[in-house]
Amino acid sequence: MSDRLHLLHILHELQQKHRYIPEESIRDVAARFNLPISQIRAVVEFYAFFSTTPCGYYHILFSNCTSCGYQAGDTNLLHLLTEQLGVRIAQTHADRRVSVQETSCIGMCDHGASLLINGLPLIHLDSERITQMVGLIEAEKPLSEWPSPWFHIHDQIHKRGLLLKEDISAGDGLRAMLLRGRDETLTEISQSKLRGRGGAGFSTGLKWRLCKQAVGKAHYVVCNADEGEPGTFKDRMLLQQHADAMFEGMTICAHVIGAHQGFVYLRGEYRYLLPHLQTVLVRRRGSGLLGTTILGQRGFDFDIDIVVGAGAYICGEESALIESLEGKPGIPRSRPPFPVTHGYLGQPTVVNNVETFIAAAHIACKGATWFTSVGTTASTGSKLLSISGDCTSPGIYEYPFGVTIQQILQDCGASNVQAVQVGGPSGTLINQTALHRRIGFEDVSTGGSFMIFNEKRDMLAIIHRFTAFFAHESCGFCTPCRVGTTLLRKGLHKIIVGQGTRYDMAELQHMCELIRRYSHCGLGHTAANPILDGLQHFSQAFEQRLTQRDFIPHFDLDTALEAARQMTQRNDEGAHLDQGAE
Amino acid sequence: MTNKPKLKLATTSLAGCFGCHMSFLDMDERLVELLEQIEFDRSPFTDIKQLGPCDIGLIEGGVCNAENVHVLRTFREHCRILVAVGACAINGGVPAMRNHYSLQECLEEVYLNSPDTVNPHIPNDPELPLLLDKVYPVHEVVKIDYFLPGCPPTGDAFYSLLKDLIGGREPQVEKGRLRYD
Structure with a gap:
């Protein structure tokens, strides 16, 4: 498979092997890819999951998200962990046994305080479990001998709507498309008024049409599974439970726009889902749903590779994602031109969210009217929400667009709500006076994150x-x-x-x-x-x-002299500064 | 001409190269016109050492040691309007390149490890101001009213700033007059 040769995957293997990426390896890889050494070094430096100094045998990335992070009430679990292990944050232990770093939200917000240990999510952490963990690390027990429930991700789906109520069987969407016709399927998608589920809400039908019309050497389909917005974990569940529908949506898109190659860009934090996704791909190839002559249709050739990211939120931005797919640092491109005309390798490319492709597959099966029967005029269909924070039932909820925030709070058992962050940190912060507002592109838009903060929280x-x-x-x-x-x-x-x-x-x-x-x-x-x-x-x-004073320096002046005092052994009056009287 | 009292102007260079002061002189003959409306107080131009009450203070350079802090505070106390002038005052500039190293590394490199050092030791005479751990922009130490960017700001930029302040207007330097080299 070509995805084994992807630069990010090779660097990942090197990181696994050496616990860092040595300079010699960077040179080897540069020679192998016929790229400048500086470019490989830039990639290594860009992604948080690659390092140029050795990490520990147990490498721990502790989430610092407000929902799945280390701050559990008054207890700072990260400090507890580093204290008990006798390591400092971001410094590998002298015996190289263990290293601990902070990382951004790992998408386990419905599972309490969580961390990644050698890439595997470890959930429901509390002080007791931290102590047990430290014991296992000190005894040098391999992760395979750690209690398996610690790693068991259980998706809590509390409310099912259009998409989750009834899954489609593998191949149903493709058969419906072939029966209906390629152009007619695009029309159906357009009539459904499906909009991108990543949060920006661009019309899916229009995106596919623009890409189809764009001239290029090849067309590409990319699924954005780089779910990095803190508080979002619905794609984690979809990838685990509805991978077939996602691949189906991508394959339908491929046929509509004339693509033969697709990619799923999976966030590095979800690497543990890779074997499952690859199994589904193999099964689909075996059933004639991927590969050449799909479902016996001559010329319908399409396959999907999975590329795994390496810890960069910015790669959720579609042009940064494409850069990353091309084996470069994930730096966003100037837009326009947009990916529909100049995407992967400069060719016309559709980039859609996991949920969007799944919705498209459903629409191909069940039609536009089925889809528009739910939601509002501007926001048709349903939205999957990842609900976390201060409520009794965190998890996945699927609502028709137009639902009020108040309703959602009631359903998930949230009380004494002070604030709701809808759409993650880049979204909207709602206070008590705005709970009547509605989820939808015309009011409060969200890619799925819904974080609740009660009155005890310090905003x-x-x-x-x-x-x-x-x-x-x-x-x-x-x-x-x-x-x-x-x-x-x-x-x-x-x-x-x-x-x-x-x-x-x-x-x-x-x-x-x-x-x-x-x-x-x-x-x-x-x-x-x-x-x-x-x-x-x-x-x-x-x-x-706020202080009533007019001005306070931005740093402690006397502390800023401490290094010089020590080096000169001075402690006279002139060797000190006050913060300025007023 | 009215007998409007002249505005008092003070200038100083902290951790800077005096390039901003040289550029100030690039106002050339316009200085004659300006001196009808302003007079210098403490400044390297006048060699006046004591700062009296002033209307305008121009600060070149960042803050690298304890003495810079004292001078800057004196300017803040005495000047109605304080302006950070040039890249070093605003961002730390070239002297702030040492911020990538610890103070210890810097001093050891200069006073202990340099190959041509005679009697290597880190100076500790109480007469010498102690260095801060980093070079800081002036607005992190005192309140600054206006910022005049440039490395150095051009003579035109100085002229525009001063004319606005003399006229009692909010200073606005046209984009074309802002130069960074």
């Missing part, structure tokens, strides 16, 4: 976590985002610790506008949303922390 801490997320995930290509997201994180921190002045708050707002206006891609355009929404809906939380 500024949550906004800070989201802001830190963007600072961490910024690809570094453009200055407004690279520098700006870090300035936002620092500026907000200054306010949180009670050092923020009214002037700092005005500067923070100014910086938000600047980042939003001048950034290169969607990450930067939305990175300031948590702070802007916070300032609007939770202004009180900010106000309370």
